[in-house]
Amino acid sequence: MEFKLSDRLNLLPPYLFVEIDKAKRIATAEGHDIIDLGIGDPDEPTPREIVDSLYKAAQDSKNHHYPLDQGSSIFRERIAGWYRERFGVILDPEKEILPLIGSKEGISHLPLAFINPGDVSLVPDPCYPPYKGGTILAGGTPYLMPLIEENNFLPDLKRIEKQALKKAKIIYINYPNNPTASVCEKGFFEDVAIFAKKYNLIVASDAAYSEVSFDNYRPASFLKVEGGKEMGAEFHSLSKTCNMTGWRVGFACGNEKIIAGLAKVKSNIDSGVFNAVQMAGVTALDIADKHLGRMNKVYQERRDALVDGLNKLGWVITKPKATFYVWARLPKKHKSSIDFAGMVLDKADIIITPGVGFGESGEGYVRFALTVSKERIIEAVNRLKKVI
């Protein structure tokens, strides 16, 4: 029997990371000591208080039922409190906050609520893949906004073509940024809010890394700027903030119509986040600051070990102010990020991600994830000395 994939599935870009995973498995099976700087998944465990909180909530049979579509009121209230303290933004927990099964879930379902076939989403390139994937699955077309170094990896809004703007419904922005590790000033958020209003666009602000930052830099919220809450929704994740990638919990907040649209999609597809996990989410927001005070120091030390180490080898890279990634232009003589990453795996047993895997404007770069110990990072630099 032949089962033909739907056209929309065939339109999805190939997932490069599957290939990297395969290469890693083969090398590991052959006994190589692989240093994996590929995937952005925190190596440290979820803080003990959060695990305890889940354990306690899981024992309460009240939590064994379907959660509310709109999420637990306790979690929503805690999110509202956190937003007020952290960003100075006031949110109505009834209408402006929606718990998610990880922020990826909300980011990729948003187009189903607002995109018709033929509509366009404006997406940064390179980018976190679900902006494109979610748009394509909804029958829309991603329009790429190149992020280039000369423009500090910000999209140039003036260069977006009028034809695309006519059909555009959503603009995705993501600062601090994955994969480029760049940050933006408040002025950029203000420009985006004005631009969105002019062209009637929903701003989807992916703030997954808002809490991972260094050197006293504190990322702001898009919802804080004038017009932000009118035009946008912001997506947060507890995955990177509190080492909870496997738990699948995040949240969207912002304009109530955007939140309501997303909630309607979700109520037709899933039944929300396990209540006990939402209770653990409350604890995560309670302890986030304390946890991040320590964790961000750890990432900062790793960042310094990697960037200082590579700079000493003559590979000049600037230190990022946020995220646990380092985005590096390929050393001279190298052109293809896939060839370079392949060579580094072959000769140094190190996994890094080729920039082109995040989009064509990522070609010429590679991404290092700072999710192994400082000792392993120093070891990686020593190995790279011999091959670059």
Ligand SMILES: *Cc1c(COP(=O)(O)O)cnc(C)c1O
């Ligand atoms: C990791 C990541 C997310 C998704 O995190 P969830 O685990 O789904 O909450 C979203 N955006 C970016 C840019 C990420 O790197």
